[in-house]
Amino acid sequence: MSLAGRVYYGWVVVAACFLGSFVVFGLSYSFGVFFEPILAEFGRSRGVTSVAFGVQSLMLYLGAVGIGVLVDRYGTRRMLAAGAVVLVFGLLATSRAQSLLVLVFTYGIVTGLGMSVLFVVSYATVPRWFDRRQGLAGGLASAGLGMGMVVVAPAADALIVRVGWRSALSILAAGAVALLAVAIVAVRDEPAPAQVPAREFDRGVRASERPPLRDQLAAVRAIAGSPAFLAQFVGWLLIYTTLYVVLSHLVVHAVDLGLSRTVGASAVALIGGASVVGRVAIGHAADRIGRVSTFAACSAVMGGAAIALPALDTAAALFAFAGVYGLAYGGNGALLAPLTADLFGRENINAVFGLVSVSLGLSGLVSPYLAGAGHDAIGTYSPAFVAAGVLALVGAGAIVAAGRFST
Numbered sequence: 255m256s257l258a259g260r261v262y263y264g265w266v267v268v269a270a271c272f273l274g275s276f277v278v279f280g281l282s283y284s285f286g287v288f289f290e291p292i293l294a295e296f297g298r299s300r301g302v303t304s305v306a307f308g309v310q311s312l313m314l315y316l317g318a319v320g321i322g323v324l325v326d327r328y329g330t331r332r333m334l335a336a337g338a339v340v341l342v343f344g345l346l347a348t349s350r351a352q353s354l355l356v357l358v359f360t361y362g363i364v365t366g367l368g369m370s371v372l373f374v375v376s377y378a379t380v381p382r383w384f385d386r387r388q389g390l391a392g393g394l395a396s397a398g399l400g401m402g403m404v405v406v407a408p409a410a411d412a413l414i415v416r417v418g419w420r421s422a423l424s425i426l427a428a429g430a431v432a433l434l435a436v437a438i439v440a441v442r443d444e445p446a447p448a449q450v451p452a453r454e455f456d457r458g459v460r461a462s463e464r465p466p467l468r469d470q471l472a473a474v475r476a477i478a479g480s481p482a483f484l485a486q487f488v489g490w491l492l493i494y495t496t497l498y499v500v501l502s503h504l505v506v507h508a509v510d511l512g513l514s515r516t517v518g519a520s521a522v523a524l525i526g527g528a529s530v531v532g533r534v535a536i537g538h539a540a541d542r543i544g545r546v547s548t549f550a551a552c553s554a555v556m557g558g559a560a561i562a563l564p565a566l567d568t569a570a571a572l573f574a575f576a577g578v579y580g581l582a583y584g585g586n587g588a589l590l591a592p593l594t595a596d597l598f599g600r601e602n603i604n605a606v607f608g609l610v611s612v613s614l615g616l617s618g619l620v621s622p623y624l625a626g627a628g629h630d631a632i633g634t635y636s637p638a639f640v641a642a643g644v645l646a647l648v649g650a651g652a653i654v655a656a657g658r659f660s661t
Contacts, residue, residue: 263442264383264391270440271395274334274376277430277437278369280402281345282310283526284410284426286505287519291419296354300506301627306358307502311618313366315611318374322608323471330375330441337371338434344368345427349420372434375441378607381595382444388595389545393537393588400533400584403526411519474605477598483610485656486597491613492649493553495621495642496560497583499635500525502622504572507635511567521572525580532584540589545596546657549589550650555582557646564636593653597660 285307293303325333344365351357376395384391406426413422477483501522508518532552540548559579566575594607625638 264380264445266440267383267442268380268391268395270437271376271379272398272401273433273437274372274441275396275398276402276405277341277398277433278314278372278376278402279399280406281341281365281426281430282307282314282369283399283403283501283522284407285310286502286522287407287410287414287515288419288422289502289506290509290515291414292354292357295419296357298354299626299630300503301623301630303354304502304622304626306354306362307498308619308622309358309362310366310369311498311622312615313363314369314373315613315615315618317367317370318608318611318615319605320608321371321374322378322604322606323474325371325374325378325604326602330379330443331438333371334375334434334441335438337368337375338431338438339368341365341368341372341434342427342431345423345430349423349427373611374604374608377591378594378604379441379443381591381600381603387538387541388592389537389539389541389548389589390534392590392592393533393535393584396537396587396590397530397533397584399587400526400529400531400580404523404530407519407523407526411516474602474609477602477606478609480659482597482656482659485652485659486594487610487613489553489613489649489652489656490610491617492645492652493556493586494614494617495649496556496579496646498618498621499625499638499642500560500563500579503625503629503635503638508569508572510635511572513569513572517569517572521576524573524576525583528577528580529584529587532581532586533588534584536581536585537588537592540585540592545589545592546653549586549593550653550657552582552585552589553650553653554647555579556586557643557650560639560643560646563639563643564634597656 289303289307292306293300296303321333344360344363344367347360348357348365351360376398377392380391380395381388410422410426413425417425504521505515505518508521509515536548536552556579559575559582563575566572591603591607594610595603598606621642625635625642628638629635
């Protein structure tokens, strides 16, 4: 039903998903700001400390496999509420962790699992409400990620200075509760056929059926065995290596260059701000020029920027990198769920999206650790940045192949 008889309710769902992605990735991608004080408190190496972020990334995306099936079967609102409870509990427990091992469990596993629910709902719900404007709607919803980085990373940095990293986490948890309460009230599963504006779906829309679990799993397994799915999985695995290396280590890389932690945190925030522009503008353009080719092009730019990063040693150059990388990442991120829907359809979209998202978790688990371990061994992040960029270029080619396999 339209809102007040004028506005398609799908845009309200987009707003709810915006809040979900704001919370998830504003918190997750602010890890780089917490990295230095956690290093100082527990006295472990960069590689070992990076495991906390890696485990969280793995849980965020690995958990999406089973969570996607649950969302398809039990609905977005109930699952979003459950995810919010787990997320906040994990953050509060992390703020009281007395060892790095406990922190890895509370921040990595518990918080990551709560984030996983919010991630699936925030990204995979929008394609059920849009077709013709799916890139624009997906870009607006996922722009919460970029705004979360713009707001949360600098806010966390300021809070750490004033009250310490533990109290900062508790304050961020309280903010998450407020935002997620609004999202839970606003979100809906999918529109009824009569609710959809003319021309949004060229072939019309019908309410999804909920087949027996065995049939649903069989359909998802058939997709998972296809060449297009394998190419998409490998592409995401390689492309997002750049993201996790950059976001987990850019702040301490700036400190290594003789710049301040605030410069590094500002660069992370700028990536988020530029990604907001990229998500809306590039996501909208992709509806016209093709979502597969746009995704691949943005991924290639991400790779090229990462390769150039070792040569940039001033604050201005670091900010220029953040702007270019953020725009490309935004265009890429806007199309995660739309690309999946284009390749495999909307039936079981949460389950399929969750399954392919495991690739992001594997990349997030391994790449921050390897970058940190490489720095521990040779004292520089340059090889890690270049290697991640090259892998992203290969990944862009895999996405092109996925589009060809699906036709």
